[in-house]
Amino acid sequence: MLEVKKLNVFYGKLQILWDLSMQVGNESVGIFGPNGAGKTTLIHAILGLVKPATGEIILEGESLLAMETDHIIKQGISIVPQDRELFPFMTVAENLRTGNAYIPRARKKYKERLEYVLTMFPILKERLDQPAGSMSGGQQRMVAIGRALMADPKVLILDEPSGGLQPSIVTEVFHRLKEIKNDVSILVTEQNVRQCLKAIDRGYILENGRIAMADTAANLAGNDHIRKSYLGI
């Protein structure tokens, strides 16, 4: 599905990603690592917001490297950004529409997509006409995920979906991701490694811009290095 091959990314002279290779198939994949490891840079490179020096990014056999961001999104990659996610003064319904309106493929299936999102997050159904900014942090995150799903993506990317949320909501969000993964491939970066490992199939550990480890979620959860460095056990 999504394949990243030997990616090298620089900010000026500073190299952020080193020969990074990874794949996302029909599964959910996590990327973990400390701050500054290059998680967000990797996402920005996939979205075309940063142009890699060398390497290749391929979605279903097609290279994304030469494409502008909006074109990449139309190819089937959706993003739930880390913080700046919603248009607070627009209603929930309008926010969901923005995820759908600019992608011709998804626009045709507007009703179908909306129904899917509302079955995934039933609470949004009662709040469609409410300004998104007036909702709680957890509900806003659900709208953000819903908006990304409105685009009918092949790969859904989530940048720190648990950030700033209370623990009960975090559990809820990961619970939903487990369901969503049946329909869409997922790539998620996360600091909350413990919770995330329960929800995903495979994970990569990113350290100093290099893949330090790649394994199934179960093996990562049992790995001593991971337990010490990330799970605090």
Next chain:
Amino acid sequence: MKYSKYLAVLVLFIVAAALPNYLGLYQLQIMNFVFVYIAFALSWDMLLRSGQLSFGIAGFAGIGGYTSVLCGYNFALSPILCILIGSAVAGIVALFVGSQVLKLRGLYFSIVTLAIGEIFRVIVRNLEVTGAAEGILLPNAIFMGNATKTYWLMFAIATFTIIISILFQKTRIYYALTSISNDEIVAASSGVNIFKYLVIIFVVTSAIQGMAGAAYWQIYASVTPEGAFNLGFALLPITMALFGGVGTTWGPVIGSAILSVTAEYLKLQFPHGHLLVYGFIMVAAILWFPSGIMGVFKQFTAKFNT
């Protein structure tokens, strides 16, 4: 409540349509100012909604004005056709400038729009075909100077601008422009082709400004470099939009109506100082009610409803 809004708009339009029966020539002339400033202020605001600050109104109004008067002077085309050609040429210039500059956006864009008027002013001032410093005088004003018909023409242009603005707020373009002004990364991540939408809105608003400018100079049946590219055409509509409240359709409309009439009154009272008073109004508006009359109105209705 929902229908009262439509009713208010309907009443407003009926009153505006009936006015020529009750107003004298001078008042009708003032109404023409009101309508031309509605077109300028509202089109400027439509572009601002995408986060782009333009000072190009004077430039595009001048381009539209010069084109339409030249068309009438050289080819004796019907004035309405001349106005449409003026509008189209302003749009084409905007397409060319926009496709070059809108990749940069922000401050760079603002400065270039400011320069457009100056560049064209210098060009027409030095070309014989545009009448050089003296400009061009048409043999006849549009509709032979019939005040009622010119009123209808300007009324139609203002109404057209209002309809375009409302349409833009109800379509995909609205979300695109709003998301661009909010956060370009989020906009691009929603699949919005930022550059395309910015060029579209820049061309549309510039064509409206060209059209209003063309009609305005057809009424006067003449153009001069200093008149057509007067920076006042850029600054007054901005004041009006700010005064009425930006980001809405009715804010710039209300602002233009109030300030155009006020401007005429001030001209009579302080022939040489009216722009100074205008400046004070602009500063006061920004200091005390930055969201304009519409903002105050919304705050008031929100309080009233609770």
